[in-house]
Amino acid sequence: MNYRIDNLQYCNWSREIFEINHQAKLDAVHATICYHEDFDELQKNINTWNDYFRKNDDLIFLGKTSKDIEQAQLKNKTAIFYGLQNCSPIEDNIDYVETLKNQGVMFMQLTYNNQSLLATGCYEERDSGITRMGKEVIKEMNRVKMIIDMSHSAEFSTLEAIEISEEPIVVSHANPLFWHKGLRNKSDDILKALNDSGGMIGFSLYPHHLKDASNCSLQSFCQMIAETTKRISIKQIGIGSDLCIRHPDSIVEWMRNGTWTKTKDFGEGSASNAGFPPQPSWFEDARGFDNLEKGLQEVGFSVDETHDILGNNWYNFYRKFD
C-alpha cells in the first residue's frame, strides 16, 4: 500500500481546499492550527475545525494515529493531523501538552521565528538552545507521544532538541541549506543529526525556501532531493509543502508580526515583496504531487522510492507514535 502525505499545509481552509487535496490523492495532511494563539485562542481554532469536519465529512476527518492514514485511504478521504507552529498554546503550563495531545495535536514546534519559552527561533541573533522549561516539555512530549517539530528553530536549538529528545524529531517543512541559503533552511549538521536519530525532513514548496524562488524548476527541486539523500537516508525524507494558498497578504503579515512588535517585520520577504509569493507553476496546489511523482522519477528515483518520498516515509514515521 502506498500513501500520499503532505506534512505541512496552512491553507485558507475551505471545501475548495479539501477538494483539491482529495484530487491530489492526499491520504493525510499535517495542518497548522496555530502560529501565535494562546490556549484559549487555540480552542476557537479547534472549534472551527470541528465545523470543517462536520460540513465536509465526505472529504476529511481528524487523524490521531497512523491507523487513520490507512482508514483515509480505505474511505477515500484525507485525514487531517493537527500541528502547532508555535508553543504559545501551552503558555507556561506543561500540563497543556497532554491536554492538547488528547485534543489531537500531533506536532508542536518548540518555536516559531522568535525566541519562545522553550527554545530559540531562527530569526534571533543569538541561540541559547533548549531552555529549562524546554527540557521539561521535551520529556513530556516524549511521554505523551507528541512529535517535536523544529522547522522554524535556530541551529543549536535544533541540534540540542535532537540530542535531548528520546524520540526522533522532525523538520516538517524546510529545505537543505546547501541548495538555497534561506534563513529557515537546514544545515548539513542538522541533516546528519536527523539521519542518525531517526528523524525526518519534509521538503518545502514555499518559494522563499526554493532556489530561484517562484521560478524554481521541478528538475532543480527533484535534483535537490536526490542530493539530500547523500546526507540523510531516503527513508527519512518526505514532503511538507508549506502551502498557504488562498490567503490574503494580511495573513502573512500577521504570521510575521503577530502582536510582538510595533515595528513591521517582513520575515523572509521585504518591504517591496511583502506578500505571499506566487507558487511555482508545477506546484500551485497539492495536485502538484503528480508533477513531483514524475519529476522524482526523471531524476532517477525508482517507483518505490518515489512513493516513499511522497508519503510512505511519513506513514512509517507516524507509526512510531501510535
Added chain:
Amino acid sequence: MNYRIDNLQYCNWSREIFEINHQAKLDAVHATICYHEDFDELQKNINTWNDYFRKNDDLIFLGKTSKDIEQAQLKNKTAIFYGLQNCSPIEDNIDYVETLKNQGVMFMQLTYNNQSLLATGCYEERDSGITRMGKEVIKEMNRVKMIIDMSHSAEFSTLEAIEISEEPIVVSHANPLFWHKGLRNKSDDILKALNDSGGMIGFSLYPHHLKDASNCSLQSFCQMIAETTKRISIKQIGIGSDLCIRHPDSIVEWMRNGTWTKTKDFGEGSASNAGFPPQPSWFEDARGFDNLEKGLQEVGFSVDETHDILGNNWYNFYRKFD
C-alpha cells in the same frame, strides 16, 4: 525632606503587614503583584489590591508617580507601587505594556528565573541576551515610562538591557556578587554599567542573597554597602528588601515551579532547605529599617548619606519617570 522606601516586598499582604510598614515609616513600597500570572490572572491580583486599598485607606494607597511618595509622607501613609517580577502578563502582546502602565504598573522584570520571551533568566544554562521581542518591549517601556528591572535576569541579558534602554534601569533587589556568590547577586560589571547609565541597585535582605544567610550580621551587611559604593555611586543605591514574610512555604514552591515543570525545582534552596529561610534577627520585617539606619552610620555613613540609601535615592530615581 527625607523619604524611606523599600523597593521590593512580596509579603503575604494583610492589614498587619501594612501596619508594620507604617510603623517602619515607609513612604513607599514597590510591591510585587506577579510572578507567573498572565494578563487575565494579573487582573485578579489588581482587583485584590483594589480591595486592600479600599479596606486600608488609612494606611495605603496606589502610587503612580514620585508625587505620591511626597503625598504619602504628608498624609502619613505608604504609597504602593506595582511591580511585576516576570513579563508573563504582557504575554506576546506589546500593547499590554501601555495597558499595564495605565493600570499603575511601575516596574517590570524582563525575566523571572527562566528564559522569557524577552530575555534570559539567571537560572538558565546559557544567556542569549535581549530577544527580538525584548528589544521592541524595551523601546515601548521607555516610551510609556515603565521601569525595566533585571533583578532575576542573567548577566549578558542585564548588560544588554542597560545598553539598549534609553532610560536607566534597576536591579530592584539583589546584592553584589563580590560579597556573596548567590546565583541572583550581581557582578562588578553590572554595577559599573548601572553606575555609568544612571541605574540603581536595591540591596536585598532575603537570606539566600546574604553572606552567612539568616545569620548574616547587620555590620557585614552595612560594610557590604560601604564596599559597594566603590563600584557604584552612593546616589544610585537603595534598599529592595525582598521581604516575603507571613507566607506558607507552598508559596516559595510556587514561585520556583509555577506550572513550567513536572520535576521539582528548589531554586536558591535545596531539598533539605526547601522553604522560606528565616530573616536575620535585625530585619525580621520592615521595622528593621531602624537597625539599618544605625548600622549604616556605625560603618561610617553620614546622616544624609544614610537617608539617601534608605529612600531618597529611590525617590530621586522615581522622579525621572514622572
